[in-house]
Amino acid sequence: MVNEKLTGEDILQRVKELNVRFIRLQFTDIFGVLKNVAITTKELEKALDGELMFDGSSIHGFVRIEESDMYLRPDPSTFAIFPWRPADGAVARLICDVYNPDGTPFAGCPRGALKKVLAEAEAMGYTMYAGPEAEFFLFHTDGRKPTLETHDQAGYFDLSPVDLGEDARRDMVLALEAMGFEIEASHHEVAPGQHEIDFKYDNALATADKIATFKFVVRTIAQRHGLHATFMPKPIAGINGSGMHTHQSLFKDGQNAFYDPGDPLQLSQTAYYYIGGLMHHARAMAAVTNPTVNSYKRLVPGFEAPVYIAWSPRNRSPLIRVPAKRGASTRIELRNPDPACNPYLALAVMLKAGLDGIKKQIQPPAPVERNIYEMTAAERRDLGIGSLPGDLKEALDELSRDKVIREALGDHIYERFVEAKEKEWDEYRVQVHRWEVEQYLTMF
Secondary structure, three states: OOOOOOOHHHHHHHHHHOOEEEEEEEEEOOOOOEEEEEEEHHHHHHHHOOOEEEEHHHOOOOOOHHHOEEEEEEOHHHOEEOOOOOOOOEEEEEEEEEEOOOOOEOOOOHHHHHHHHHHHHHHOOOEEEEEEEEEEEEEEEOOOOEEEEEOOOOOOOOOOOOOOOHHHHHHHHHHHHHOOOOEEEEEEOOOOOEEEEEEOOEEHHHHHHHHHHHHHHHHHHHHHOOEEEEOOOOOOOOOOOOOEEEEEEEEEOOEEOOEOOOOOOOEOHHHHHHHHHHHHOHHHHHHHHOOOOOHHHHOOOOOOOOOEEOEEOOOOOOOEEOOOOOHHHOOEEEOOOOOOOOHHHHHHHHHHHHHHHHHHOOOOOOOOOOOHHHOOHHHHHHOOOEEOOOOHHHHHHHHHHOHHHHHHHHHHHHHHHHHHHHHHHHHHHOOOOHHHHHHHOOOO
16 A cells, blocks of 8 residues: 555565565656666665665756766655566565765755655644646557557547547556555546546645656556557647646644635635735746646647636636635645646645745735636736746746745756756757648748
8 A cells, every 4th residue: 555654674574475576666857757776675675774876867857977876765655566567476666765875865856855845834834735636648559659649539527438448547547546546536538538537635745656656557557558648738739638737735733724614715814825825936836837848738728728827716717726625625726737747846836835825925816706718818917817927938937036936946956957948948949840831831
């Protein structure tokens, strides 16, 4: 089971009982791409003691070659067996934190960046809980490479025989449950070939671990069905892209800190300030929550993706929505993140923004109950409704000016993240795309 309170001794005992032969020590680079080092059980005790060294110079955003030695420290609570591998000679995994040779946490470890912001919240008396809704597409392959041919032509909540992804999605759910996930729902999404599997919220660190695991499992099971699963935000123009709406709440002294039965909306002042913080930092956060050139092809009006910086207790057109449930279930839904983000960094900047709202008592504007997409530009301007960045470059510029969000990342991650993303933008900017050729070649 994932996120049980296990010790190193517990892990050694389970490995013996379950006949585990190989362990994958997993971690992510700054882009959220899952990496691993495979070891045999003979090396496990050494790994659990934090003595396993690897070369960090080849990992995006880590270190230069002259300072490449890094150490992996497994988190015993993340132990899980890969259910699709044979039980005889089983394969397990442990998610790791990355440390420097001197025993200090590595500043470039995304999991460490989230833990740092969680510690800041804890010092204020808060525990963050989060629940994502990660969407993905299933595409056919040509035998070797993925195509853009969708697996079906089904729509929202369709079922077989129209939904051809049912079998693959079922096996994904079974694999996730075997690895300790509590699956709440799985269904076909709006676009052809698009799917969603929702798992129960958890504390923020466990949720980030689960998002990284979720993407790995979905892609692995899809491959076993002869399909390609992608979390690319907008693989096909003209249809909905894939988002990762993120529900979040703070608890204090065992109680939901966002709930106040005496408020007209039953929201606490803490909740309002948290919303204010998210809105205040939304444009800078976008560089992290929507981190690719392609992310901004999704963030356009008309395809259910949020564009405008506003909030509402019901309306789904603003950036932030407050779902109807109250009491212990009171939460805020941020709708712009997409599943290409690094889950550790995305949750870190969301929490940092919310905490800044609480610290500075940033009061959000009045909620917007009208469909913002149907407003004129003048109406939005009169209501003070801003918009998210229009492209990755604009988002990076906003990030450079936001000290709070930069602090959430830390200097090491910020500098290397921006360096890589500016290179990505420049490579994209100088390409000549098919649309340009079709539009201009015969015109001029």
